[in-house]
Amino acid sequence: MGRYVRFLFLSVYFAFLSVSSAQIIAEDEESVLKEFQDTDLPSERFDVFFNSLDRYNVNSAYDWLDTIKIYLANAQKTQDTSAILLYQVMQAQIYNDLGDYDKSTVLAKELIAAPDTLDIEYQKKVLDVLDDNYANLQLYDKQIEVREQKRELGITENVAFYDIYSNLGLYREAWQQFAKEVKPTIADNDAYGLAKYHSKMGNYLRLDDSAPTALKEFNKAKGYLNVYLNDVSIQNSEGDIFEAELLKARIEGGIAKCHVELGEYELAIPLLEQSIEVLKASANNSDQSEVIENSLFLAEANLQEDAYAKAKKILDMEFENISVLQTIKRNSLLGAYYDRIENFKNATGYYKRNERIKDSLAEKQSTIIKQQLVTIVANKNLQNSQRMIDEQKRNIELIRNDMKAKDERINLVFISLIFTLLGFAGLVYAYLKSIKNQRLIAEQKHIIENSLVEKDSLLKEIHHRVKNNLQMVSSLLSLQTKNTRSKAAIEALEEGKSRVKAMALIHQKLYQNDDLSVIEMQGYIESLINSVQSVYKKGGHNISITIDAEGTELDIDRAIPFGLILNELVSNSFKYAFPENDENGKIYIHLRKNGDQGYFEYTDNGVGLPEDTDERAHSSMGIRLINRLVNQLQSKLNIDKQVDGVRFWFNFS
Template structure:
């Protein structure tokens, strides 16, 4: 028989356990995000809570949220509360977008858009932003432009951005250039999150354009800024900022991994891609993420190349649901390669056929659609980015009318001539004369083309010989240096040698270019710095040098002064800026040109200029030389000694 005291003890223990579980459940209910949403007093509170809550699907799935919103929506429709129904439908459309069901999301959004007149401005912004995102995912760029025009008309944005649309259409260089021009001026120096986002986006355009090495440098720069943002304990961050920061960290890690995959460095790529997927799933839980799909496909690619076929199978069978055609094709290609490697050739062939069918079905339609969308995009881009386009159109219209009137006069003359001649002999004569003129034109064109080719060859030969002569001068200076004992003379000869090399490099770049009129400055500056490092063998090799001159081209009249100015500045940094240690040394070089206006900036974080710099300016050959060279560029050299190190800058035409 069981002791009654034991029964009482068991009952008390069960009661305590039940009470603890109930309390734990009550606590979890209090902390549950979905329950907090339900506990809001009205639809306005729920609407605000929904859009201001980061990672809202962390505890409950998007489908749980959809069920809750549908219940409130049905109640609002029963009592004919149109305002509440409108806001619940917007939340419904947002959830479908988060699930990757973009067709359903845009269908609901378009229905709401028809009654936009009843919405206040903040609600319109939420709806238009969602439609913008939906059309981007569905690649309906003409509709996306209409939405952006609507936002501009409502005063929700100052200008219409095009760079993301250009990128989605495959024009990555155009997208990168437009993005830099549009966004660089808006990023504050102290906003490290914005700087991280900016450099990550620039890296995306470079990676998509297969410039993996340059993109990798941009991603690492972005990660540096983001690390500063996340670790800055002096800046109080909201929960939303923390979630967005960690989500961006996961995205950047994945992008670095993708670069390593493109560079075929698979061992380096795998841990970054795995960490990225884990981070994105943690801070973007429940939402559709193309980054997770792309990273998973890249993991499969890496393991496939490393012949880890079991791991490949795990990744490809990981319930992937790619939306974009590119990802579907990539997944089918990986399946085909995997089955080919393990000897299942029939299944491999089936996946290759799937890709062939996909390509066949989209080739014609996709090309036509892309052509139409590009036409619309370019027209809208020109209308919004060129203030003089209306005048140019008017001028073009006048010229067209003049040409049309001239054509009409020519036609009248021709008709009169035909009626006047009325003879077969005249027609034959005119025909023969036309043939003769065409032959003459063809011969003249041939002569001109040959002359141009010969001219280009002669110009290249001249630049080559000038470069060789300057190299000979440099060699003579080197010989003179070896025969000179005076340290001052040796320094002067080395400086002269460096300047001669800077000019020789200009002519070398010219005769190596197809276009003899301009020089691409990014490559020139890199070559010039390598040349200077070879002169100053003991300095400059540990300095972190950043060059921002991508896409800038100058003619020889401007390139030579720039080369000599940069030679002086870099040489001075190598010689004087870091006397103790150059491990932490940094040099920043920026050169840009927009139309007729240009800007040059050079800075280092060394010991800076001495206090009597202004007094030395008259006696220092380097500063006097730079001032004269800047004067040749019709500008004035500015020197900033108030910041760490030194900064030189000037505008030019």
């Protein structure tokens, strides 16, 4: 009996401690739900619900749903019609926040079916919920109907389509439409608006596989946001500061994702961690989806940096409302993780999961639906364009009639001065024509300058993609090397990989240069030698290498043959020139070009060439490749055999 009483006492004591701890935690941060419950009028509760910075700071969406259901039941008992509608609007928003878009849509459609009972402010809330529901359900035709309804109610002037293009995967159309519709509406001194604009542009460009251009847009956005936050003349509310911090987190997340796509993982990791931490506090569904997206990129960056434990910890997290595409990426990363740790059974399992998911997407049907939706968007655009054209025609007709009446009055009053006016009109006409010509010249100059900038951007993007494709070929060769047992085959694959890297490096240097027509050879040769050294891990690291190519620039037609020639010569030196010890090894590379004439020389102080070099030249792929590349430069290879080492040289034009 005594034991039972003692056990009961301890149970009550620990329960009391738990309740006290919960109260302390709750008191640390003010509960929005408690503020909601302490408010008397339904309209005031509505304002607390929608105006709170983070209504789920302490209590979950399920707590809110249970509370609002109680208030709704009481309103129904008292037949308070206006209160019932307000609670149902809040209920529709909570179902949307929970990801139950079907239930939210049914409730919102019932509310909007009787618009006379809802004020315009409440109708806007319901239509916003419906808009987001249809976007998440991929019912874009319904989404367009909602936006048309907003325009008819005067909630918005224009119907925007750029986010629908983005959801359809048409990212190029999205950023073009966004730039056309949104940029003219932003004032030059609106730093916050410009930050949001460039952030959105950066995201669309990144999704369109244009990471370098996207990075520029994100950096512009970050600059404008810093101007906004540091402007002491602006009195920002707590809500404004919270929204600015969320925007900063989105921008930093976008910058980080660009760094990941460009292979700059160390720069990306801290930015992704900061972005995730801030965006977790947002109640916005799109921000929570961004948290998932940033987490997957963070896992990828850690995986590439060989931080396998960190990557696995992120990938094992439970994500709510993860999309199909995000699930596919997560499976791919898990497969890559298990590949890295050589657990090929698990890796194969995740790759097979992705295949099953892709098969279940029914791609053909999805493509047909997408085409239909694109047609709908095009038709809606056509209607809007036609409406604008008709309105412009009416304005032009009114202006024309007004001008005609004024001309008649002027002719009646000043008929005696007609010849003077004609002479003056001739002078004015000549002056206006001169101004018009100057304006046309300025516009054409502006168009040409923009075209040149766009051409440079496109060329950089092309070189970047070519480099990425060559890196993919190099990765495939590496994968093939792992599955090959033949030593000769492995050596051949490694040589092929080295040659591919030499060409990829050319394209990398081009898209990193401001001048796309030439390559600075000193830096390129240094990078090439580092790349070759990484292939031959057992040799070449103690050799003294002197490069004399400072200030020499070559175009891509000459740089690629030179890169491949150097790749072969340096590889041969690393492999054969110093078979016993490379501590006293020396390599000298000399490259000069003066006007139309150029000179190339390569020497090493190794063991030199064998006696049967001339006979081997016909069977050795390396020598044959060098000769063909020299012929491509319209020259002839010269080989000087020395006591210590060998010298290759040729002139070129």
